[in-house]
Amino acid sequence: DGGITQSPKYLFRKEGQNVTLSCEQNLNHDAMYWYRQDPGQGLRLIYYSQIVNDFQKGDIAEGYSVSREKKESFPLTVTSAQKNPTAFYLCASSILIGGGAKGEQFFGPGTRLTVL
């Protein structure tokens, strides 16, 4: 079955530690995205990537880093510089506009990160 997987589902971190969230897709999509979700604030874009080895900052990139070494994978690292990292993190992917999908994104099940 095609889809997006995120792991782990729940993650606990001590203050001052970096942590990496996994996102893998087998939909052959070019573009991938990371969002952060907090109660009452909807989804906010952290980073996105349209092609391998290239990515752009979203609206709240400070304290986060990403890599895109493979088309299928887009891991997100939450660094110790992120002041308030406790949140629900969602990964998504899409075909680029030229592929005809007109921006529709497919989402993974999410990772809930809690800083202790």
Place this chain on the structure above:
Amino acid sequence: AQSVTQLDSQVPVFEEAPVELRCNYSSSVSVYLFWYVQYPNQGLQLLLKYLSGSTLVESINGFEAEFNKSQTSFHLRKPSVHISDTAEYFCAVHSSYKLIFGSGTRLLVRP
């Protein structure tokens, strides 16, 4: 820059009653609009989308939304809700290779 406004943070409704979740977007030359649904502790699922053509779009589970260009709205409606429709609903507009989301509306269906 594009923006999306969902005026209602929470909408309580009784089972089998009709419901409307409101969504307004900032104007743009071409607009691609989406409604997503999120159940607790899950990712977002696409409910329906407007890309072009008929301004009324429907989902397989009875929801519909109407694109209104003059009012820059894309309200979501269902004539009769079920308990299982309880979830959070997000409206989104496509803008420069990414989606801009509204803040979400929590639909609470009561028996």
